[in-house]
Each structure stands twice: as structure tokens, then as C-alpha cells.
Amino acid sequence: MARLFQELVESVRIAFGQIRANGLRSVLTALGVIIGIVAVTLMGTAINGIDIGFNRSLAMLGEDVLYVQRWPWRRVEDWWSYVNRPALEVETAERLNRVIEATPGSLLEVAVPVATRGTSVRAGELRLAGVMLFGTTGDYARIVTTDVAEGRMFNAVEASVGRPVCVLGSAVAENLFPSGSALDQQVQIRGELYTVIGVLAKQGEFLGLFSFDNQIVAPLNTMRRQTGIRANLDLRVKVRDKTRLAAAEEELIGAMRRVRGQLPGERDNFSVNQQQAFKEQLDPVKAGIALAGLFITGLSLFVGAIGIMNITFVSVKERTKEIGTRKALGARRRTILLQFLIEAVSICLIGGLVGLGVTLAASLVLATLLPALPIAFSPGLMAVSVLVSILTGVVSGFAPAWGASRLDPVVALRYE
Amino acid sequence: MSAAAPARRPARAPGDLVIRIEGVTKLYRMGAETIHALRGVNLKIRRNEYLAVMGPSGSGKSTLMNMLGCLDTPSAGRYDFNGKDVARMVDDELAEIRNREIGFVFQTFxxxxxxxxxxxxxxxxxxxxxxxxxxxxxALGALRNVGLGDRIHHKPNEMSGGQRQRVAIARALVNHPSILLADEPTGNLDSRTGEEIMALFEDLYEQGHTIIVVTHEENIARHARRVVRLRDGLIESDGPVA
Known part of the structure; x- marks a missing residue:
């Protein structure tokens, strides 16, 4: 044991002596590992960031909100059995709320009808197209996942009598009223004037597909009366306890079947969706991206490993006579194997640490330049990349070190 | 230590048997050809002997030295080192013997x-x-013993050939080996420095060390007390120095 320890100390000493003595060569070899580690850790950081951004987007849907819709949030083969499902109406929400109220200890809190359609909007000379218009009731305030930054949400009375008021998403407010507050201003939606009573806080993009800030919320009754718009309507149902989402979903399906008067054995003529289902849909995609990304960047680390292997072979060749001398003085196979393995691992570890530093610096710079970009440099990633560097050294140094350890001392001593 | 050859003292009384070689042969295969480097060598070396192994190139001298130094094992025959059979030992066991029992001195240091x-x-x-x-x-003790107590932090390229060989001798002796095995120890030195090294060997012999010098130079071999001459893989003669 003492002997192994002395050999280890000696090997580390030799390794660092070698690295110093062959400065340029060591730097070039380490560069391969540095590039590899930087590529892999940057990719890991990016994947981490995607994950965080993804979860952030999903949270916008509401962790405690179930969506009752005609279509499920997944690809369906038998579209014909969905297309004829009855539409969801405001009355459906009212009847569903009565069922919820009549259920003792219900896991559901409230069902809110939300009509959705795209529209354009103008204020004075400015016109904004491609805005999502949500028409809903006064209960919307209970399910909304963002805060109202300025002003307020419309109340139940305003909603039911259909007052021409609206709440703007932050991007809509900024674009239509660049110079001042949007509050108490008038906007024109499909020819009708609405008074702005509130502006929502900034939310950001949903999976980079569309912006939640590009929306307008108005009372559904106003929308209907003023414009007669037919819009897709769905129900958003708030759950009391988000840890019991599955049970709440069961209850909601039962309640909806009662509302719809469905017979036992009949297939549901509606779908209950939740962000979890969305996640399950996208998880394989995410895993695919991660795998492909790590594989491609892993290739650059592999090239670095080949460099290490090559230089270790050269090192063994150059020091064949020294290996012979060491063997003559009593170095065993293990000693020689360790010596060259430690040399390879040392270069990899130095390269790995430098690479890690580069990644850390790069992600800090990126985070300051692009604060919107979700970047996550985790301690776990650091530990993994140090481990990967060591592993790279062991794997790439093993073949040459093994060869060195099995050299015949007679042959090695004669080598010039 | 004087530069001149020291006065020859008579051989000390030899001690216990250190090396016993019986019927040792060594074959090398080079392609289709088989080379008989050693064809049946018998040799006994006792503690505190001073032995020179001589022979022209191709005589099996180097092979015998590798064998004596436990760098190589015989194809057939018996080799006992301090009563242990080293002929059948594996690599790491031989490394152990080399580390504890044999001090190497090389021509190129x-x-x-x-x-x-x-x-x-x-x-x-x-x-x-x-x-x-x-x-x-x-290590300090060993360096002082070869007269280099004041050069301990010098690197090889900061020392003369003779000093380097002294470091090598100190290295060979530091683990108190049973034999000191020197392969052409003066081959890379000028004759004056060579004589100094041989004087050091003489001292070590007087201190009780067992020394085996492999050489092709008669005037180096003359320092020993016993000369073994090899020819064509066999011992041609074995006796005290004339």
C-alpha cells in the first residue's frame, strides 16, 4: 500500500515534469481536449437552458388548470370521431359550475369559458395584426397565470352586462401606446371601441412559437354582442390542489359527462387537456435533441481523445530506454502503466478544467448579452465534465500505457 | 581517490553462494533461424567476489549479463539467486529481485x-x-559514499561523465543489493575517468560488495579477481586474474 502510494506520487511528479518539459506539445494536445470539453459543456448548458425555458413556458399554461376542449393535445389518427363532437358553449361552463358546486369536497374550483380568436387591433393611426383575442367571464381573474401590471381585470358585472372594456397584453400595450400609459385609452377591435382598463405583466414567449404578451382579454358577452364573433370556445377549470391533478381530472371527466348527459359505455365527446400531457408529448423530442447534440459535440471530444492517445504513444516511444532503466531498477508493470496513465489523465484534466472555465466565462457573457436566453450552468454539469475528462484520459491513455508496461526490459534498454 | 590504478590487494575470502547457474541455455528465434546465445553455462558466484565477464561480441556475454541481472530468463537450465529459483519467475517477481538484489551500472549511465x-x-x-x-x-548516504555529497541537486547535464557514473553507482547501491552488475561501466568515459571509476569499484569491493563487471577491455578486466571468458555461448575459461 505504501509502495503504491510512493509510486503514485512519483508518477504525478513525472507527469507534470513531462508536461512542463514538452510545453508546446502539451498545450496543443490539451487544446483538443479543451475544445471537446467546451463543446460538450456548452451543449449541456444549452440543453439545460432549453429544459428550463420549456418548463417556464409550460408554467404559463397554468400548473393547476385543466383545459376542456374538443380536441386533445396530441396527434389523433381517427380525426373523424373528434370533428363531430359538440362545441363547448358558455352554458356548458355554467352547468359544469353548478355540478362542481353540488359536489361536496370537490377538487375543482371553477370552470371559466374562454373564446379565442386572432384579430387585428388599432389605436389612432397604429394598427397591430395577429393579436390573440380572449373573450371570457369575470372568473378569468381566478385562473390567469400572470399578474395585472397596471389597472385591473374586468369584474363579473362588467363581464355579464358586456361593457366595452379590455385588458391588454404587455406587447400590445407597448406597440399601440409607445409613448405613454395605455390605461383609459381606446382601442378599436373589429370596428368597435373598447376602453383599456388594465395591462398584463410581461410573460415572454411560449416555446418560441408565439408570445403570451400579444393578447387582449375582453368580456365574452361584449365580444359576442358587439361583433357577433363566432370563436373557438374552451373551458379552463381551476383545480384546488395541484398535487392531486390526476384525481381532479377524473372528477372533471365525470362532471362533464353528467353535463353532457352521456350514457355509461359511451365515449367522451370532449377532451380534458393539461400541461403534463403536453410535456409527455414533447419529452421525447427534447431527449432526441439532447442525444443528437451530445453525440455531435462528443465527436469533438473523441478527436481530442485520439490526440491524447497519439501523444502518449509518442511519449512511450521516446522514453523506451527510460522505461527499460526504470524496469531494471525495480519498476513493475503496474508502475509503468500508472505512470503513463497519469500523464494522459493529467493533460485531459488540465484541458477539462480550462475548457470548463471557458464555458463558464462564455455562458456568463451570453447571459449578460442576452438575458432572455435561458442559460443554466449547473454544478452537476461541472462534476460530469471533470469526470468525463478523467475518463477520456484513462480510455485514451490505456492502450499506450499498457504497451509500455509490457515492454521487455532487455529490448527497452537496448532501444536508442 | 587517485587517478592512478590502485595497488592490487589479494582476493578476499569469498562467502556464501549468491548465484548458481546450471546448464543454462538461451535460444532466440529470428524468423526461421534459431540462435543459440547460450549453450549450457555453469557458473557459481559467491558473496564478495569481484568478477569480470569477458568475450567478443556474439559470444553470449550480453545474454549472460541479462540473465544474471534477472532482466531475462533462461530457455532451459537452473538459475538460483540466494537460493531462490528465478528461472521460472514472472515479470513482476523479477522486478522485485532486480529492485532488492541487483544494482545496475550501465555504459550510458x-x-x-x-x-x-x-x-x-x-x-x-x-x-x-x-x-x-x-x-x-x-540516498544522501549513498551519494556521499561515492564522493558526491556536494552535488546532490545537480542534474545529469550539469555533471561530468565520471560524476554521472558515480551517481549511477550510488543509485545501484542505495537499496543494499547482493550484487553490483556493471555493463561496460567505463565504455563512455575517457581512460583517466575510467580508472577513477575502477578505483571506486575497488573500494566497494574492499567494503564487502559483490561486483560483476561485463567488459571487452582487458585492462578493465584486470581489476577483477576472477575472469570468466565466453565464446560461442559457452564458458571458455574461468579462473583468477593472472
Whole structure:
């Protein structure tokens, strides 16, 4: 044991002596590992960031909100059995709320009808197209996942009598009223004037597909009366306890079947969706991206490993006579194997640490330049990349070190 | 230590048997050809002998030296080192014997170029697992014994050939081996420095060491007390120096 320890100390000493003595060569070899580690850790950081951004987007849907819709949030083969499902109406929400109220200890809190359609909007000379218009009731305030930054949400009375008021998403407010507050201003939606009573806080993009800030919320009754718009309507149902989402979903399906008067054995003529289902849909995609990304960047680390292997072979060749001398003085196979393995691992570890530093610096710079970009440099990633560097050294140094350890001392001593 | 050859003292009384070689042969295969480097060698070496092994190139001299140094094992025959059969030992067991029982001195010194004298001498002790403090003390002692107590932090390229060979000798002796095995120890030195090294060997012999010098130079072999001459893989003659 003492002997192994002395050999280890000696090997580390030799390794660092070698690295110093062959400065340029060591730097070039380490560069391969540095590039590899930087590529892999940057990719890991990016994947981490995607994950965080993804979860952030999903949270916008509401962790405690179930969506009752005609279509499920997944690809369906038998579209014909969905297309004829009855539409969801405001009355459906009212009847569903009565069922919820009549259920003792219900896991559901409230069902809110939300009509959705795209529209354009103008204020004075400015016109904004491609805005999502949500028409809903006064209960919307209970399910909304963002805060109202300025002003307020419309109340139940305003909603039911259909007052021409609206709440703007932050991007809509900024674009239509660049110079001042949007509050108490008038906007024109499909020819009708609405008074702005509130502006929502900034939310950001949903999976980079569309912006939640590009929306307008108005009372559904106003929308209907003023414009007669037919819009897709769905129900958003708030759950009391988000840890019991599955049970709440069961209850909601039962309640909806009662509302719809469905017979036992009949297939549901509606779908209950939740962000979890969305996640399950996208998880394989995410895993695919991660795998492909790590594989491609892993290739650059592999090239670095080949460099290490090559230089270790050269090192063994150059020091064949020294290996012979060491063997003559009593170095065993293990000693020689360790010596060259430690040399390879040392270069990899130095390269790995430098690479890690580069990644850390790069992600800090990126985070300051692009604060919107979700970047996550985790301690776990650091530990993994140090481990990967060591592993790279062991794997790439093993073949040459093994060869060195099995050299015949007679042959090695004669080598010039 | 004087530059002139020291006065020859008579051989000391030899002690116990250190090496016993019986019927040792060594075959090398080179392609289709088989080379008989040793064809049946018998040799006994006792403690505190001073032996020279001589022979022209191709005589099997180098093969015998490798065998004696436990760098190689015989194809057939018996080789006992201090009563242990080394002929059937595997690599790591041979490394152990080399580390503890044999001190090598090479023609080209074979010092580690980037290590100072002290660390070069410590090396066999590293492989023996001696702790740093004890290692340093023993290495210092060995360096003083060869007259280099004031050169311990010099690197090989900062020393003369003779000094390098002294470091190598200190390294060979530091683990108190049973034999000192020198392969052409003066081959890379001028004749004056060579004589100094041979005078050092004489001293070590007087101190009680067992020395085997492999050489092709008659005037080096003359320093020994016994000369073994090889020819074509066989011992041609074995006797005291005339």
C-alpha cells in the first residue's frame, strides 16, 4: 500500500515534469481536449437552458388548470370521431359550475369559458395584426397565470352586462401606446371601441412559437354582442390542489359527462387537456435533441481523445530506454502503466478544467448579452465534465500505457 | 581517490553462494533461424567476489549479463539467486529481485535527465516503497559514499561523465543489493575517468560488495579477481586474474 502510494506520487511528479518539459506539445494536445470539453459543456448548458425555458413556458399554461376542449393535445389518427363532437358553449361552463358546486369536497374550483380568436387591433393611426383575442367571464381573474401590471381585470358585472372594456397584453400595450400609459385609452377591435382598463405583466414567449404578451382579454358577452364573433370556445377549470391533478381530472371527466348527459359505455365527446400531457408529448423530442447534440459535440471530444492517445504513444516511444532503466531498477508493470496513465489523465484534466472555465466565462457573457436566453450552468454539469475528462484520459491513455508496461526490459534498454 | 590504478590487494575470502547457474541455455528465434546465445553455462558466484565477464561480441556475454541481472530468463537450465529459483519467475517477481538484489551500472549511465542526482538515487527506493524522509537520508548516504555529497541537486547535464557514473553507482547501491552488475561501466568515459571509476569499484569491493563487471577491455578486466571468458555461448575459461 505504501509502495503504491510512493509510486503514485512519483508518477504525478513525472507527469507534470513531462508536461512542463514538452510545453508546446502539451498545450496543443490539451487544446483538443479543451475544445471537446467546451463543446460538450456548452451543449449541456444549452440543453439545460432549453429544459428550463420549456418548463417556464409550460408554467404559463397554468400548473393547476385543466383545459376542456374538443380536441386533445396530441396527434389523433381517427380525426373523424373528434370533428363531430359538440362545441363547448358558455352554458356548458355554467352547468359544469353548478355540478362542481353540488359536489361536496370537490377538487375543482371553477370552470371559466374562454373564446379565442386572432384579430387585428388599432389605436389612432397604429394598427397591430395577429393579436390573440380572449373573450371570457369575470372568473378569468381566478385562473390567469400572470399578474395585472397596471389597472385591473374586468369584474363579473362588467363581464355579464358586456361593457366595452379590455385588458391588454404587455406587447400590445407597448406597440399601440409607445409613448405613454395605455390605461383609459381606446382601442378599436373589429370596428368597435373598447376602453383599456388594465395591462398584463410581461410573460415572454411560449416555446418560441408565439408570445403570451400579444393578447387582449375582453368580456365574452361584449365580444359576442358587439361583433357577433363566432370563436373557438374552451373551458379552463381551476383545480384546488395541484398535487392531486390526476384525481381532479377524473372528477372533471365525470362532471362533464353528467353535463353532457352521456350514457355509461359511451365515449367522451370532449377532451380534458393539461400541461403534463403536453410535456409527455414533447419529452421525447427534447431527449432526441439532447442525444443528437451530445453525440455531435462528443465527436469533438473523441478527436481530442485520439490526440491524447497519439501523444502518449509518442511519449512511450521516446522514453523506451527510460522505461527499460526504470524496469531494471525495480519498476513493475503496474508502475509503468500508472505512470503513463497519469500523464494522459493529467493533460485531459488540465484541458477539462480550462475548457470548463471557458464555458463558464462564455455562458456568463451570453447571459449578460442576452438575458432572455435561458442559460443554466449547473454544478452537476461541472462534476460530469471533470469526470468525463478523467475518463477520456484513462480510455485514451490505456492502450499506450499498457504497451509500455509490457515492454521487455532487455529490448527497452537496448532501444536508442 | 587517485587517478592512478590502485595497488592490487589479494582476493578476499569469498562467502556464501549468491548465484548458481546450471546448464543454462538461451535460444532466440529470428524468423526461421534459431540462435543459440547460450549453450549450457555453469557458473557459481559467491558473496564478495569481484568478477569480470569477458568475450567478443556474439559470444553470449550480453545474454549472460541479462540473465544474471534477472532482466531475462533462461530457455532451459537452473538459475538460483540466494537460493531462490528465478528461472521460472514472472515479470513482476523479477522486478522485485532486480529492485532488492541487483544494482545496475550501465555504459550510458541511464540517469533520468530531468531529475537531480538525489532523486535519481532515490528511484529504486521509490519502487521499494520507502517513505520520503528515509529515502532521502539513504540516498544522501549513498551519494556521499561515492564522493558526491556536494552535488546532490545537480542534474545529469550539469555533471561530468565520471560524476554521472558515480551517481549511477550510488543509485545501484542505495537499496543494499547482493550484487553490483556493471555493463561496460567505463565504455563512455575517457581512460583517466575510467580508472577513477575502477578505483571506486575497488573500494566497494574492499567494503564487502559483490561486483560483476561485463567488459571487452582487458585492462578493465584486470581489476577483477576472477575472469570468466565466453565464446560461442559457452564458458571458455574461468579462473583468477593472472
Amino acid at each position: 541511464n540517469l533520468l535527465p530531468r531529475s537531480d542526482a538525489l532523486h535519481n538515487v532515490e528511484l529504486p527506493l521509490v519502487y521499494a516503497g520507502v517513505r520520503p524522509a528515509a529515502r532521502r537520508e539513504r
